[in-house]
Amino acid sequence: MSGLPPPSSYLTPPDVRFEQMLESVKTYKPLQIGITLFRNLPPREPNGIPNGNKEDQAEDQAALKAETHTFYCWNPFDTSFGSPNTLTLNTSSANFLKSHNFSFDACISTGLPLHTSSFCSKARSTFSSSYPPLRPLPPITLPPPIPPQYLLTISQTLTSVRTYLDTSSSPTFLLPPHPPNLRKLERSVINSTFPSLIITDTPSGNKISRLTSSEKTTLYTKTRSYELNKVNSMCYLSELWSSIKNHKIIVHNGMYTIMLLENYLSSALKTWEDFKGRLEEIDFYDTKYIGDVMLRDEGFYGGMGLKRMYEYWKGRERRRVEGGGGDKGGGSYCTGYVYAQMGEGGGGGKFYVMRSYYIYGREGVEFEDVWIRKLEEGEESSGKICEWKGGKYVVERKERLKKGETRGEDWDGEERVGWVEWVLGKKRKRD
Numbered sequence: 001m002s003g004l005p006p007p008s009s010y011l012t013p014p015d016v017r018f019e020q021m022l023e024s025v026k027t028y029k030p031l032q033i034g035i036t037l038f039r040n041l042p043p044r045e046p047n048g049i050p051n052g053n054k055e056d057q058a059e060d061q062a063a064l065k066a067e068t069h070t071f072y073c074w075n076p077f078d079t080s081f082g083s084p085n086t087l088t089l090n091t092s093s094a095n096f097l098k099s100h101n102f103s104f105d106a107c108i109s110t111g112l113p114l115h116t117s118s119f120c121s122k123a124r125s126t127f128s129s130s131y132p133p134l135r136p137l138p139p140i141t142l143p144p145p146i147p148p149q150y151l152l153t154i155s156q157t158l159t160s161v162r163t164y165l166d167t168s169s170s171p172t173f174l175l176p177p178h179p180p181n182l183r184k185l186e187r188s189v190i191n192s193t194f195p196s197l198i199i200t201d202t203p204s205g206n207k208i209s210r211l212t213s214s215e216k217t218t219l220y221t222k223t224r225s226y227e228l229n230k231v232n233s234m235c236y237l238s239e240l241w242s243s244i245k246n247h248k249i250i251v252h253n254g255m256y257t258i259m260l261l262e263n264y265l266s267s268a269l270k271t272w273e274d275f276k277g278r279l280e281e282i283d284f285y286d287t288k289y290i291g292d293v294m295l296r297d298e299g300f301y302g303g304m305g306l307k308r309m310y311e312y313w314k315g316r317e318r319r320r321v322e323g324g325g326g327d328k329g330g331g332s333y334c335t336g337y338v339y340a341q342m343g344e345g346g347g348g349g350k351f352y353v354m355r356s357y358y359i360y361g362r363e364g365v366e367f368e369d370v371w372i373r374k375l376e377e378g379e380e381s382s383g384k385i386c387e388w389k390g391g392k393y394v395v396e397r398k399e400r401l402k403k404g405e406t407r408g409e410d411w412d413g414e415e416r417v418g419w420v421e422w423v424l425g426k427k428r429k430r431d
Contacts, residue, residue, distance in 0.1 A: 018272040025259045033099070150182055154189055161194060163206065177205040 157175060164173045178186065186206055187199050222279040259275070375381060375392040 007308075015272040018275060021256055025256070079404050093235065129150075150185060153178065153182060154186060157186055158189070158193060161190060164208070165194075173208040174202070174204060175206045309366055 158386050160175070161173070164170075175186065183201060185208055187201065190197065190206075190208070191200050198211065200209070
């Protein structure tokens with residue numbers, strides 16, 4: 001992102017957190033979009049040859065293939081005054097992007113603008129005939145009117161720059177000193193009118209520098225490369241969409257992304273309740289939303305513990321994992337892996353959901369990891385079984401107690417399964 005959302009605690013009420021995020025999506029713009037795909041690969045024999053459909057295949061030899069695809073969304077060559085592609089970046093945002101392996105070089109050379117260009121329309125038509133068309137972009141909110149005296153000064157400045165280019169061979173040209181606001185406007189107009197010039201702010205006024213021959217060649221090459229990659233990226237995106245359009249979309253911390261797209265394509269929803277209703281219409285799962293916001297909103301505390309789920313599956317299922325990628329934190333990788341194992345991402349595993357919570361005992365706090373598995377039709381189990389909406393679930397639990405602690409009261413299994421059902425995508429509200 002070209003900026004960080006306002007700091008927010010997980011204990012912040014959901015409606016307040018929503019208002020903070022809504023203000024953020026109206027202020028900042030997306031720079032990068034990433035998609036990680038997980039696919040089940042057939043089991044292999046020790047020599048690496050696929051076994052086909054042999055009944056003696058060992059399940060622990062099955063593999064998950066992870067593929068990460070990245071799109072940069074900023075058009076750096078449209079710097080006209082008032083352009084939505086103008087980028088403002090603060091120090092904290094730059095450090096955040098750098099620490100998460102964001103590449104400004106890649107953004108400049110292979111960016112994919114999010115607008116209704118002819119390329120975008122052509123690619124959309126190949127996605128799916130049933131895919132909804134792009135809604136018209138909202139009107140651009142123009143800045144306040146420019147004072148008349150500023151307009152006169154800008155006109156005189158442009159005349160001076162043209163005279164300098166026509167009559168002088170000097171590599172630099174210093175403009176007269178002006179107030180800070182006028183200097184900023186001056187730089188924007190000159191950048192838009194003379195893209196082959198470099199303008200910088202100095203204590204004595206804005207300074208103009210000519211591009212050298214090699215710099216002009218580099219700029220031209222990058223511009224052409226950018227336009228070519230824009231077309232190629234749209235064709236590639238069309239193929240990518242075709243491969244995922246029939247699958248559930250699993251995201252981590254995707255609520256912020258959905259709000260950005262909603263605000264970009266139409267207008268952002270105004271209230272938290274309206275936005276929650278919109279989420280139920282989209283066939284996607286956001287682990288961070290489920291773990292942090294939904295639980296908080298439903299009166300529970302804590303989160304799903306995505307990393308603990310990941311470690312649990314790594315130790316329990318002996319599947320090898322090929323490929324990988326994602327951001328520095330590995331959130332997308334962990335999310336895809338866990339859901340693929342659970343069966344949500346197309347994997348063959350049974351449904352598992354972990355609920356981490358605390359029970360206050362006599363001498364402190366007891367920590368439990370609770371796992372709930374949906375029984376298959378006809379399957380029997382000696383464990384505790386909860387029935388919910390015609391389905392049966394068996395409860396499995398692991399405990400880690402502090403010395404001297406005693407276990408608290410047993411929790412209501414049906415109540416927990418109601419929460420699990422939402423996570424599994426049934427999309428029924430709890431009674």
